[in-house]
Amino acid sequence: MDVMTVISRDDVQHLAQLSSLQLTDEELDSLQTDIGNILGYIEQLGELDTTGVEPTYQVTGLENVWRDDSVIHSDVTREQMLALSTESASNQVKVPKVL
Amino acid sequence: MSRISNIIDQIKSGELTARAAVEAALEKAKSTDEFHALLSVTEARALERADEIDARLQGGENVGRLAGVPFIAKDNFLAFGAPTTAASRMLEKFDAPLQATAVEKLEQEGAICIGKANLDAFAHGGSTENSAFGPTKNAFDQTKVAGGSSGGSAVVTALDVVPFALGTDTGGSIRQPASFNGVVGVKPTYGTVSRYGVVAMASSTDTIGCFTKDIADSELIMDIMSGRDINDMTTLPDFFAPITDLKPGQKIGIIKESMGDAVDPEVRNAVNDYIEKLRAVGHIVEEVHLSMLKYALAMYYIIVPAEVSSNLARYDGIRYGHRAENVATLAELYGRTRDEGFVTENKRRIMIGSYVLSSGYFDAYYQQAQKARTLLVNAYEELFASYDVLLSPTAPTPAFGLGENTADPVQMYLADIMTVPPSLAGLPAISVPAGVSGAGLPIGVQLVGPRRSDANLLALAKSVEGK
Numbered sequence: 409m410d411v412m413t414v415i416s417r418d419d420v421q422h423l424a425q426l427s428s429l430q431l432t433d434e435e436l437d438s439l440q441t442d443i444g445n446i447l448g449y450i451e452q453l454g455e456l457d458t459t460g461v462e463p464t465y466q467v468t469g470l471e472n473v474w475r476d477d478s479v480i481h482s483d484v485t486r487e488q489m490l491a492l493s494t495e496s497a498s499n500q501v502k503v504p505k506v507l
Numbered sequence: 508m509s510r511i512s513n514i515i516d517q518i519k520s521g522e523l524t525a526r527a528a529v530e531a532a533l534e535k536a537k538s539t540d541e542f543h544a545l546l547s548v549t550e551a552r553a554l555e556r557a558d559e560i561d562a563r564l565q566g567g568e569n570v571g572r573l574a575g576v577p578f579i580a581k582d583n584f585l586a587f588g589a590p591t592t593a594a595s596r597m598l599e600k601f602d603a604p605l606q607a608t609a610v611e612k613l614e615q616e617g618a619i620c621i622g623k624a625n626l627d628a629f630a631h632g633g634s635t636e637n638s639a640f641g642p643t644k645n646a647f648d649q650t651k652v653a654g655g656s657s658g659g660s661a662v663v664t665a666l667d668v669v670p671f672a673l674g675t676d677t678g679g680s681i682r683q684p685a686s687f688n689g690v691v692g693v694k695p696t697y698g699t700v701s702r703y704g705v706v707a708m709a710s711s712t713d714t715i716g717c718f719t720k721d722i723a724d725s726e727l728i729m730d731i732m733s734g735r736d737i738n739d740m741t742t743l744p745d746f747f748a749p750i751t752d753l754k755p756g757q758k759i760g761i762i763k764e765s766m767g768d769a770v771d772p773e774v775r776n777a778v779n780d781y782i783e784k785l786r787a788v789g790h791i792v793e794e795v796h797l798s799m800l801k802y803a804l805a806m807y808y809i810i811v812p813a814e815v816s817s818n819l820a821r822y823d824g825i826r827y828g829h830r831a832e833n834v835a836t837l838a839e840l841y842g843r844t845r846d847e848g849f850v851t852e853n854k855r856r857i858m859i860g861s862y863v864l865s866s867g868y869f870d871a872y873y874q875q876a877q878k879a880r881t882l883l884v885n886a887y888e889e890l891f892a893s894y895d896v897l898l899s900p901t902a903p904t905p906a907f908g909l910g911e912n913t914a915d916p917v918q919m920y921l922a923d924i925m926t927v928p929p930s931l932a933g934l935p936a937i938s939v940p941a942g943v944s945g946a947g948l949p950i951g952v953q954l955v956g957p958r959r960s961d962a963n964l965l966a967l968a969k970s971v972e973g974k
Contacts, residue, residue, distance in 0.1 A: 423858040426865070427816060428823070430842025435854070442855055442916050443862070449917050450805040450863075450872065456879050463877030464884055466711055466741075467933030467958075468698045473740045480737075488604040492827035503825055504837050 415444045511576055511670045511724045518564070518575045525557040525564070525575030525619065532577040532621050535668045542644045544653070544662040545579070548622040549588030553577070556619050572731065574617035580673040581660045582623035583630055583706040586610050593706045594638040595628040597822050597829045597848030607704030608739070609673060609715050609732050616731055621669065624659030628850040629819065630675055630708045632656050633683055633922045636913055637852045644909070646688045647948055651906035654684030654922075657718070661688040664718040671728050672718045677708050678807055679902075679926025681716045682938035686901035686951025689940045690718050693725045693965070694926075696958045697933030698743040700729075701736030709814035710741075712930045722939070722969040729961065746959050750966040757895045757967055759785060760795030765899035765925055774900045777942045777950040782898070784971040795890055795897065799883045803928040806883065808920060809863050809876035810931070815853075816860025822848060855916060884932045891957040896967055898954060899925050901938040905948035925953055935961040939968045 420440045424431045431439070486499070495502040517523035533550055563570050580586050583593045585603035592598045610620060627637035635658030636642040643658040645651035646665035653662050657674030661684035664672045674681040676694035685692025693716040700715040707713060717728040726749040734745035761782060766775050782792045824830035824844030831843035849857070863872035890897060902922055912919040929936040935958070938951040956964045 420858070423861050426861040427854075427857045428820075428838075428841040428845055429849075429854055429857065430839065430846045431854070432846075435846075435851070438851070439855060439858065443858060445915075445917050446808060446855070446859055446920075447862070449920075450808050450876075453802060453805045453809070453875050453879055454871070456802060456875070456882065458875060458878035458882065461878040461881050463874060464880040465877060467884070467931075468741055468743065470698070470741065470743070475737055475740075482605075484604045489826075492601070492604065493825065494830040501826055504834060504840055506837050 525560040529557040544659040547589035552588035553621045571616035577621045585704040608701035627656035630656040631852045654687035656680040679923040685938040687906040689949030692938040696935040700732045701739040703738035707818040709811040750962045753966040757790045759792045760894040764800045771904045773944045781941045799886045806876040807927040812856040812860035815856045901951035901953040929955045
């Protein structure tokens with residue numbers, strides 16, 4: 409993997425879509441350069457022989473941490489939670505039409 | 508006011524009230540405004556709490572180990588009294604309905620939060636220049652960066668606004684700004700302090716720690732904050748207890764790969780001076796190799812963006828945070844909200860994350876990085892079979908100039924090259940001041956130990972503190 413990744417404008421547009429980011433043309437241009445450079449840097453990992461190596465997803469060694477199956481009281485009220493949304497009505501959060 | 512113990516003693520003896528301590532901190536915050544270290548002050552709430560604590564002290568009550576001590580939290584900790592912005596437009600008006608466990612624990616001991624410190628938006632960065640509200644300036648030179656992402660917290664500690672400040676450290680965000688501003692910075696073992704109520708960045712390496720002027724103060728703050736929290740299932744049972752009888756003759760490895768030509772000669776000299784101090788008090792320092800060091804940054808910039816892309820998916824403009832206006836469809840609402848609410852570095856990381864997690868690239872990038880991480884963890888374990896502590900510079904240079912690295916993200920990432928490896932392995936790491944450069948900029952050394960050896964690192968640093 410020592411060939412520097414070339415990432416096309418379409419690739420960047422696709423990534424933006426996957427990431428739910430509606431970018432301006434200017435942003436797409438500069439991100440195309442940046443992302444190409446970053447991918448070029450991280451590709452050096454391809455040099456490492458990792459045959460037979462298990463991945464490390466977490467480092468605590470903790471497994472299956474349980475808690476009691478009981479209701480935990482919260483001081484936060486429904487009104488407070490709804491107030492965090494910029495648009496709410498009738499105890500509901502408003503969203504644009506989905507269908 | 509610079510040390511916690513001084514303030515506590517003065518309050519106990521009646522020389523100082525909690526209100527006077529808080530007023531002095533607020534005054535200092537105002538007079539150092541030009542550094543732009545703070546995004547808000549929580550003046551009304553802080554004074555109210557101070558009066559309440561003074562009344563309780565007058566009544567002879569034991570208020571706690573930090574009665575009346577003011578502090579500042581990085582603005583990604585949920586706290587009452589001001590919005591929690593994460594230095595982003597996305598959360599610019601977000602009033603937290605609850606407080607972070609770390610903040611709650613400090614308040615239970617009588618500490619008083621007086622303000623929220625600047626950071627790179629969502630803690631993405633190494634200079635605090637990615638703040639949506641403008642950069643913080645270095646405490647020693649206003650043309651230099653504060654470091655990051657916890658730049659504001661480091662600067663308020665260095666400027667003596669408060670005796671301690673809270674930060675988060677995912678790949679160096681406490682240690683590197685501590686180094687750039689000449690203060691102590693502690694990143695504990697992964698899982699030491701609850702992250703409940705702190706804006707998430709990369710969940711497999713996010714940690715919470717502190718900035719202080721000396722080691723004893725860090726020991727006290729970490730002792731208070733550490734421990735299991737039902738609201739953060741990655742927290743470890745409390746293991747942290749300050750050590751008063753450090754095992755003499757500690758075996759310390761200086762990592763050869765961290766002292767190469769790419770590292771500023773003044774930084775290398777400062778590390779060598781620190782090594783002489785360690786030897787002078789009877790510790791043993793030997794050169795060791797960590798050949799995986801050169802790959803750590805590449806692993807980090809795969810694993811962390813992957814986790815960032817997942818953690819930041821929650822910012823959709825619906826339930827809280829910024830919401831774009833005049834949109835026709837749900838997709839447009841998401842897309843425009845996220846474009847308006849995130850800074851460029853947030854977008855870069857989210858998109859890199861989306862890339863490395865895409866089918867077709869997953870094995871080559873994400874999976875390869877997690878396997879390489881195992882090799883790094885193993886390399887550390889091998890070294891810790893023979894050594895108690897590993898030593899390196901905290902950063903390859905003293906603070907760089909404002910604007911110097913903003914055009915080149917990879918160059919900016921390289922400032923984290925020393926701090927990222929212990930983060931990936933979940934190891935405790937601290938940065939302690941080790942002199943200044945010819946230009947008067949602070950230099951820090953980093954001490955790293957096996958998991959749960961946090962107290963030993965602090966005790967070791969204490970054995971040469973001020974020498």
